[in-house]
Each structure stands twice: as structure tokens, then as C-alpha cells.
Amino acid sequence: MMVKALMNRIGYLGLWFLNICAAVGRAAWFFTQILSWGAGFKAPFKRLLIQIYQLGVLSLPIILVAGLFVGMVLALQGYHILVSYGSQEAVGQMVALSLLREFSPVMTALLFAGRAGSALTAEIGLMKTTEQLSAMEIMGVDPFKRVMAPRLWGGIITLPLLTLMFSVLGIYGGAFVAVEMLGIYDGSYWGNMQNSVEFYEDIVKGVVKSVVFAVTVSWIAIFHGWNAIPTSQGISRATTATVVQASLAILALDFVLTAVMLGGF
């Protein structure tokens, strides 16, 4: 009896593992299918612009406000640490570096997963549930190219731009706290920052991170929409799965990328 129950458990574990392998395989195949531009230039470009608006412009308010507050908090915390070494003048450098290297790519990607990723999943899941994707297929139009590809590219283009804007707002937020509230000389806030931030080491590497996050979040979101069980409960589960998996993927990838970039191995 005991042995049989145990064998059952092991069997379930195996099945669970196989299911995960199958899902990853499907997702990988799916990615190759949606990584296309489509025929011609004008029509796909127009669809891309619509997605840049949907995913990017509509996410701006939350990204800008969040950037401002994160920059302000960083300045406040940084000041209180640095002041005990008497080096509070370096707060500008600290704010800029932590934003560009870590906070902007990660926070923006997390917010993007919650704001735009969930919307993508729900939208595509609903199109599937109401047979709009089937209808398109039967009309000889490939929904991978027509519906999903522009959304993937839209995500890949907008997230890095949003990340840069997050940094800009964060740096201004930090300046406001450091200079206006804590009384740091504004020449040293900006001057220290300019001396220490390097274009390749800090800005480019941050952008590279955000591109990786953009691919990951958009891919996960679109896949879950396409893969959703066509019911209202199926869509709600798919949306949750998108946010949870995308967030965890961002954090895990951030560790890997940081380790590689700092050459810690």
C-alpha cells in the first residue's frame, strides 16, 4: 500500500516534470513563430506604432511617477548612509548608478509586467475565447504575424525607452531631495554624477538588461494569452500566471545578467 502510494507520487512528479518540459518546448516553438515582421513595410509598421502607443505611451504615467519616487527614496537613503562617512556629496553618483544599473531596468520591467503584460495576456486570451483568432486563421491571415508579432516588437521597443525615462525622472527626483531638501550643493550632485557614470559600463549595460527583460515579459505574456483555456476562468488564470512568472523571471535573469556583467565568475 505504502509502496504503491509512493510510486503514485513519483509518477505524478514525473508527469509534472514532463508537462513543464512540454510547455517550455511549446513556448520556444511559439517564440520562433511570432518573431516575424510580416509582409511589406507600411502595414506592419502601422500596427507596431499602435502597440507602441498601447504598451508604451499608456504605461508612461505609472513609470514616470514610480521613477520619481524611487529616485527620491534613493537620495534620502543614500544621504543617510553617506553622511556617516562624511561623503554626502557623492549622493548624486549613488542615485544615478543604482538607478541605471539596477533599479530602472528591474522596477520598470516589473511595472511593465503588471501594467502591460497582464493586458496583453487578457487581450489575446479574449480574442481566442471569442474565436477571433480562429476567424483570422480561416480568412488566411496568420494571427502569429498579424496579432502577436507586433505586440512582441512593441514590447521590445518600448520597455528600454520606458527604462531610460524611469532613470531620468529618478535622477531628477533624487536631485530634488538632495539639493532642495537636504541642502547638497547642486554642482556636486550633478558633477559627481557626470564624473562617475560611464556610457558603456552603466547606461549601455542597463539598456541591455532591459532589452532582455522586454523579450522575456512580452513573450511570456503573449504565450499565456495564446495558450489560455478559452473561458473566463482560463483568462484570469493566464493573466495571473503572466504576472507571477514574468516577475520571477525578471528577478532571476537580473541576477544572472549582473553576475555576467560584473564578471563575477
Added chain:
Amino acid sequence: MENFAELNELSFSRDGRLIFDGINLKIPKGKVTAILGPSGTGKTTLLRLISGQLKPDSGDILVDGLSVPRLSRGDLFALRKRLSLLFQSGALFTDMNVFENVAFSLREHTRLPEHMIRDLVLLRLQSVGLRGACEHMPSQLSGGMARRVALARSMALDPELIMYDEPFTGQDPISMAVLVKLIRSLNDQLSLTSILVSHDVEEALSISDQVYVLSHGRVIGEGTPEQVRQSQNAELKQFLFGHVDGPVSFHYPSKPLEQEVLPL
């Protein structure tokens, strides 16, 4: 008589339940073929098989000489440009208005100038009586209206084969009569091939050239509407005339009621 589509010894099952058990169907070119059958026999499934969205377990589906289950993805999409399917649910694109829905395949598959697209779309909408609603979004339409827009959309590109899945559901007597005439006249004027799936036995028989009646995964009756009407097959008669008692059960396969419900 040439056949536009043929189903040969087709079997298909879903979740272990056999839906088609080796059926043979011939869809003659240029004719209207009606497919009738009780709810849940697999009429919608059949249309999805013909359009290549589902793959049969065994048997073959030929559309214009091409074996649909064996086509590559690219060839399948090329073939589908010549087919069209009116979905049971309408399946309008909810992010486009009525005009853009009807214009969709014209824009995707042709390079017609804008004024020609406009004229074609308005003509299609006129024929289903909804030219005045071309600015509406799908959410602003009633169920019957949405279905008529979907009908206009499926005719837009002059397909060679149109499959109608329950086109008459939710139509009042007037629009029903208009649609019946429209389907027939479209078929004759553009020399299309039409497959009409319907529960409205009288309407379907009145416009079709050939009828198949499906039940329990088999073809239980076929022939001209007259032949089908006159058939002595008990199962067929029960379906056509709507008798409650007879060989066809109204219930989905299940255990006897006494076993599942407590004795009263």
C-alpha cells in the same frame, strides 16, 4: 458532377469520444449542400476539419484536389484565402468597427485602392441590410446583426467555398427570408460552392441542392431535399419532423437517470 470538397472515410474523436466514425461526404461544385443533424453531432467540428483547424484521426479531406490534413502551414493559409467560414458565434474583430471588419480580408489579401474597398464593403453591407451601421463597433450590435455583419465579412473576398455555420440563428422572419435568398443567389451568381449547417430544417431544405443528415458520427440520410423528405428511415424522420420519441435520444450519452438521481 465535379466535387469541390470530399471527405473520405473520415474518423475523428475528441477526449476519447468518437465524433465521426468513417463518414463519406461529397460537396459538389457550384451547389448548396445542407448539413443537418441534432445539436452536438459535430457539424461545427466538420467545418473546422474542412478548413484545416482540426486534424482527423484517419481518413482524408480533399478540397479542390488538395489533401487538407497533409498541407504545410503555408499552403494551408494559401488555400484558406479561397475559403470562408461564417462562425456560429460571429467572431467579429472587437477592436474594429463594422466597416473594417468587412474590409479586413480585402485589405489583407488585395491591393485594391481605398475607394474600391469602400464600395465593395458598402455593397456587402447593403446586401445584409446593415449599410447604415458601418460605423458601429461590434459591441453595439445585437446578436442577429452581428451575425449578418459576419456574413458580409465572409463574402467579402468572393471565396470559392463558403461554409455557413447556423446563419439563421437569431434572425427575425424578415431577415431570415432575406438571408435565405441571399445565400441562394450568391451561390448562383458567383458560382460558388456553399455548405450550409443549420437547425432550421425547412429553410435549409428549401434552398439546398443536396442534403446530408448526420447523427451519432454517421451519415443517416443523403440525397436531394425531396429524397430526404420522403425517406422512410425512422431516425431521419424523427429528426426532420421533430418527434420527441424515436431512435434519436435528446440526451447526451449518460447513465440511466435512476442510477444518478435518488429514488423519489
